Amino acid sequence: MVDEEVSEVAHLPIREVARRTGVRAVTLRAWERRYGLLSPARTSKGHRLYSEVEVRRIEKVLTYLARGVAIGQVRELVERGQGNRLCAEINEENGSSWWAMLDETCSLLEDFAEPQLRMRLDQWIAAFPSPLLIEYWLKPLQEKLGRASLSESGVALQFFWQLLNEQLLLANGIARRNLRKNKKTFSHKLCLLGLSGGEQQVFVQMFSAVLLAKGIDTVVFSGQAGSVGLEDLVTELEIDGVLFYSHRALSKHFIHHDLTKLASGLKTRLWLTGDFVDIQYAELAGLRKLVAVSVLSGTTEKAIAQLQGQLG
Incomplete structure (x- = not known):
């Protein structure tokens, strides 16, 4: 009582x-x-x-x-x-509200209904927590768009990913400013990396929204994983570590060359997460042996829980 x-x-x-x-x-x-x-x-x-x-x-x-x-x-x-x-x-x-959202998204995109689509995206981003949006809307949507007739129209897909990325950038910018106003809730700062391309950057921005909601500030870097000067950026901005995210499988060359080069060049910890860590578990064996590398779960909420535990 x-x-x-x-x-x-x-x-x-x-x-x-x-x-x-x-x-x-x-x-x-x-x-x-x-x-x-x-x-x-x-x-x-x-x-x-x-x-x-x-x-x-x-x-x-x-x-x-x-x-x-x-x-x-x-x-x-x-x-x-x-x-x-x-x-x-x-x-x-x-029926499931997630399937209804998927159908509505595709319908609006097929009609190029930009004002209505922008309004609905804004409403969904505000109404639903980012981990749920990633797992139950964004990932299924990416698969559905890849199979649908929309795949024949590169312009339609480019339009959608660009629009969604703009909405997420705006929402994350507001969340980041609010987070930095009160340093008591600002626990850590990470550099978030992903592959280039509209679709890839949407997933990175959505994952950034997840981190910001947990009080973890993010600096999203759109350059290549092994970019020269990345370590200087990490040091200059007082970043606690680097997190690489990808919802897609990576090439063997990228895993064994780019990610290995990134890990060896950093003085901070490197975390790996996204669907690729589950898809390519065996191929990441070499990276898991490195002391500075932590391979998290590919599921959003589990990955965040593991990350928070390691950040302390």
Whole structure:
């Protein structure tokens, strides 16, 4: 009983809740204003304060979203406390919200409906936590676009990846400025690397959003993994380490030459993550033997948990 009473005391600022849950502050505000999912207390100056009860509620919301429940229907599940049964009923009636998002994205892209697509991307980026967007929307979408008739139109795909990258750059810029305003929630700074290309940079920016939500600042570098001067950049910007991300399999030459060269040239730790670490587990054996290299899980949330444990 004492724990329950303590847990109801609102004392956690929104930045701390964002760091603990991985849900960005802008998303927490959207859940409150648009969907009535949260009811934080307010200070005399209007700042939000959350209790442990609210934190547990956020965790429940994340669970339902991961199951494919539409965000507009999550409140009913949380308040009635009959998640498994109602979740199954809602999904059977309406289908997974993730599949609906995939279909809507492809439909808008086929029509080149730029204003509507931009609006929906903005809404989804604000409403859904980045780890869920990566695993349940972005990865399936990339596969679907590769198989669809849109693959015949390089212009359509280039248009989409460029538009999504612009939206993510804007959202991450705001998140980064908010993070740097309060150094108490700014725990570490990493240099985030990825392959070049519109699609690749979208995945890197989405993963950057995940790190920023966890209170880890990022400097996204678009150059090659073995670029001359990268170590100087890391030192000059006081970066704690370098993280390389790729959702695609890499060439053997890139693994054995570029990544090995990158690892040998750094004085900081190098982390590897993305789907490629699971796809090419055996080929990364040599890199795993290097003291300065850590191969994380290819799954976003597991990789973040491992990374946080190693950063301390």
